[in-house]
Amino acid sequence: MAGTESSSTGRYLVLLEDDATVVGARELTRLAGIRTVNTADVVGASAAELFGAADGVVLNELGIALVTAGSDQASALSEAVRSSGPIAAFEAERTVYAIDDAAPAAEAPPAPVDGALTWGLQAVGVNGSTPTGAGVRVAVLDTGLDLQHPDFAGRDIVTGSFVPGEDVHDGHGHGTHVIGTACGPRTPAQGPGYGIASEASIYAGKVLANGGTGSDGGILSGISWAISNGCSVVSMSLGAATEPGQPFSQAFERVAQRAMARGTLIIAAAGNESSRGSGTIAPVGHPANCPSIMAVGAVDARNAIAEFSCGTVDQIGQVDLVGPGVDVHSSWPGAGSKSLSGTSMATPHVAGVATLYAQQHHERAWGLWARLAQKARRLPLPSTDVGAGLVQVP
Structure with missing residues (x-):
């Protein structure tokens, strides 16, 4: 974005x-x-x-x-x-966008990816956790998924496209990357494990075209599809920039409330519009700025707030949690992998962890939100930047 x-x-x-x-x-x-x-x-x-x-x-x-x-x-x-x-x-x-790869701060060292798990999975505690998300349905609404990617072979995958004239195949890359973080493998054929809810049922909803753009109507269609299919979690690394003081969407807020009533938690990226090095902190974007949608900011491998991560600049949109969002290694179309940065990358970390809690504690909706916030790792940073802190697995 x-x-x-x-x-x-x-x-x-x-x-x-x-x-x-x-x-x-x-x-x-x-x-x-x-x-x-x-x-x-x-x-x-x-x-x-x-x-x-x-x-x-x-x-x-x-x-x-x-x-x-x-x-x-x-x-x-x-x-x-x-x-x-x-x-x-x-x-x-509104027109909405895949929240694009953001360049991390120049002084930040590259995040290590040479271990058994990526730095992001280690940061949220996957290496000491046993839940895998088995039996839980998680929807990722984005640019689709490369269904031929070998790292997803044999997985339980349901697809739906809400983009006119395009099937669910990911011709952009963003969707495959975020689905990999939320639900990819912990033991891929090559490289470190990068997926959190590695045995969850994947609902890949294409709501953004291969060019990376879409509309509110496409997102809402995807949310409706996810709710009707009983998904516990909806992950959305997409949105549109907002201005300070701009009100949140009443339509999306009521939809999020109705989703909660049906047992579906919606998690969305806060946005990448900040330039913290120059003193600019941009407000949380649409639709993450809705009170009933969990807004996710990004931190780097040193647990510093990412240069680009949007923050709480007024009471309209607040950051609720943060996840690893700098140099995040995950799947990429064409049997490959790639490292990207952005609140887009932080969001599926939170969605994947939410899926693990849904499996282990059978939590849904507000109960799931509360558990994520309570178990988050507190950071020595303003809550306006990191909310309750860095998400942690059960």
Whole structure:
């Protein structure tokens, strides 16, 4: 996400009140003449596929409508938010990005990867832990996965693409890398072990195109898919930059609350927009700045806050935990591996650890969040930078 800015796709998100998808769809038609299709009525079709047949799509699992609207229609829906009724919020759909590889501080030494496990796995305590995530479903929403990568042979993998015209194959690399950290092997054929939840069921959701961009609607479709499949954890190394004081998305916050009610914890990257060497700390990006989404910052092998890692600069978006995020070694398309830096790399460390807690303690949702925060390693750094501290395995 470094160097990107939030921009609108030209479509809108309409948040519907709890259990109001049917009456909400009727209200969209009555107020603005918008015809919608409900995903509950069409088996096996994504929101992107349904859009061609209507003015909007209601994601039934989430209580969100994604619509196209002219200026008069948008005005009518904005006005409806201020009235009593099924429409709770109305906001522009954003363009979102894979949070790109960020260059670490020049003075930071390369992180070691020549042992049995990467420095990141050692830092979170994997070398002394027995849980593997077996029996737990974890969704990683990103640019997809290289299904031919030999390090994932024989794994339980379920895929879904929410990008029009593209299958789940990762033509970018970002998705394969983050899935590797969250759920890859601890004993690959070559190199150090790099995967935390090495026996978890992988739900690889492609919500970003091979060029690394996507939209709120694609992310929400992926979240809906993950919830409907009973995933305990959703990992998202994606988003859009925010400005200080910019409010968080009401739609994503309510979705995160609804996901928690269904037993699904959403974990997202805080963003890479900071330049701490020059004194600039950027705020947590969208959608990680939502209170009910766990926001993850990055530290290096010396447990110093990463140069690029976004921080808590106001009370709108707060960093909740940090993970290893500098020179992180993981899988890469084409049977390879690669080291990258970013809060993108820190996030799957937290998601992988969350999966281990879900296995060992059968925790879900807020209970899982609480256990992650309570067991984190406290660091001698401001909580505005590292939240509760460095994530630790059971």
